[in-house]
Amino acid sequence: MQRFLDKVVLVTGAGSGIGQASAQRIGAEGGTVFCVDLNEAAVEATVAGIVAAGGKAVGRVCDISREEDVRACVAACVEQHGSLYALINMAGVLRFDDTGQIKLAQWQKVIDVNLTGTMLLCREVLPHLLASRGSIVNAASTAALSGLPCGVAYSASKGGVLALTRSIAIEYAKRGVRANCVCPGEIKTGMTDNVEFPETMDYSLISRIVSPTGARGPEAVANVIALLASEEGAHITGEDIRVDGGTLS
Ligand SMILES: NC(=O)c1ccc[n+]([C@@H]2O[C@H](COP(=O)([O-])OP(=O)(O)OC[C@H]3O[C@@H](n4cnc5c(N)ncnc54)[C@H](O)[C@@H]3O)[C@@H](O)[C@H]2O)c1
Numbered sequence: 001m002q003r004f005l006d007k008v009v010l011v012t013g014a015g016s017g018i019g020q021a022s023a024q025r026i027g028a029e030g031g032t033v034f035c036v037d038l039n040e041a042a043v044e045a046t047v048a049g050i051v052a053a054g055g056k057a058v059g060r061v062c063d064i065s066r067e068e069d070v071r072a073c074v075a076a077c078v079e080q081h082g083s084l085y086a087l088i089n090m091a092g093v094l095r096f097d098d099t100g101q102i103k104l105a106q107w108q109k110v111i112d113v114n115l116t117g118t119m120l121l122c123r124e125v126l127p128h129l130l131a132s133r134g135s136i137v138n139a140a141s142t143a144a145l146s147g148l149p150c151g152v153a154y155s156a157s158k159g160g161v162l163a164l165t166r167s168i169a170i171e172y173a174k175r176g177v178r179a180n181c182v183c184p185g186e187i188k189t190g191m192t193d194n195v196e197f198p199e200t201m202d203y204s205l206i207s208r209i210v211s212p213t214g215a216r217g218p219e220a221v222a223n224v225i226a227l228l229a230s231e232e233g234a235h236i237t238g239e240d241i242r243v244d245g246g247t248l249s
Helices: 017-028 040-052 067-081 104-132 152-175 203-209 219-229
Strands: 008-012 032-037 056-061 086-089 135-139 178-184 240-243
Touching (some): 008 017, 008 104, 017 032, 017 086, 017 219, 032 040, 032 067, 040 056, 056 067, 067 104, 086 104, 086 219, 104 135, 104 152, 135 219, 152 178, 178 219, 219 240
Parallel strands (some): 008 032, 008 086, 032 056, 086 135, 135 178, 178 240
């Protein structure tokens, strides 16, 4: 399939996990991938992998929680490539805290990256997506749909992503821009490899976020993201698609 031939796609979180798998998928399908991440070495490795496989990609270091970084990043993408067809907003952070003890700075960091960062990218790309009649795919989570023990900041941020995605979808529907999100659950990535729980964690509650079909790799989500971002998803907007192997069924 060459669903992204001659199309420019900006992918955040492209240095790891679901963002990286999405960038690779878009690159393999003919797209020019503008890979964005906080981690320079990781984003450069993703770019090198796409180019080595015969695709087109460039990298950009950006902290998505910083307004000026995001503004400059989207401007650079459009300046270099002339247009923008899709935004795949996968950068994010996860932490677990005892809700009775979470520090304001810990809460704020998660909200700043996952929610405010997602909004900043959406805001900056929308004028360009209006021109291309393009689309956005945001990273929500099963934590947006079901309680996550010790995940108060993360689940609030992802609930916000779900709500803002629907709002953009309805606001822009008549103007030809789509916005959807994916709700992954138990996907093996750097994020889930490095989880730390607070001492007070009740591990018997974790079974509710374990997939009955086992954890999957990030390609399982990238497949859905590519469909949503491409013309194949042309009549889908304001949707949230669980990719959780049935966890919340
Ligand atoms: N893995 C899962 O099981 C799972 C489940 C539900 C939702 N998600 C969501 O999917 C998205 C991708 O997750 P993943 O598992 O691939 O994570 P990951 O940790 O493997 O990758 C996230 C990437 O985001 C980058 N990043 C973090 N903060 C950033 C910032 N401020 N600016 C720019 N880049 C930043 C990291 O450097 C990293 O490369 C996240 O939004 C995550 O919350 C993941």
